[in-house]
Amino acid sequence: MAAVNEERLQAVEQLQRDLAVTAETVEHPNGLCMVTATASGELRAVHLHPALLGQGPQAVGQVVTETARLATNAAVQTSFNKMALALGDGMAINVEAIAGDSPFRSTWNPVAPPVVAAPEAAAPRQRRTHPVEDPDEDAFFENPFGRR
Template sequence: MAAVNEERMQATEQLQRDLAVTTETIEHPNGLCMVTASAKGEFKALHLHPALLQQGARAVGEVVTETVRLATNAAVQTSFNKMALALGDGMAIDVESIVGDSPFRTTWNPVVPGKSAAPEATPERRPRTPFVDDPDEDAFFENPFGRR
């Protein structure tokens, strides 16, 4: 029993060391900025393409901020993944219930959407076809508690 507790303590300490140094490097979708950040949001490295600097201070600020957010989210997600591997999925789910969903579970979309030349066309809606050709099917699902 003592050996099992000792192994758990060592695994927990190793996980804490791993999480403390976890970083991710992300390139902005426009390719003009690359950031390495920790799960705490600390900058480790920042690379700006010269073309970004020509777009003005506001554009630089928005792209850098967004790229830091993406890199931080990626580092947090990596931390969640490491935690799930070390402690098991059940414990990772418990942690998510306390701190909130992991970043990739909620979204991985940049704040600033890419600009396209043509507006997106809305897809045509096709009429829904029932799986079973049964006239009572809709009546059954309308009131799941039934009438008594």
């Protein structure tokens, strides 16, 4: 029994050492920023593409913040995975019950809107409607791609 407890204590100590150095590097979906962060939110590295700097300070701040959130979530997820491996799924489920769902279990998605060069490019295209030649034709069966 004492050997089992000693093994568990060693596993917990190893887990604590692993979690202390866990960091993840994530690239923003637009490819203009890469951040390395820990599960506690410490940013260890931030790399910016020169094209991002030309978009202004607000865009830089938004992209860096989103990328930092993605990297932190990835590090937290890695921590949850290491904890589940070291302590077992039952203990990981208990920790999630206290701390909340792991980041990748929740439905978080980045909210970076695409950068639009001109306002007219962002305007939605209006679909042209064509009158139906036959008034008895059922609109349900009309082929909108056949008429241009």
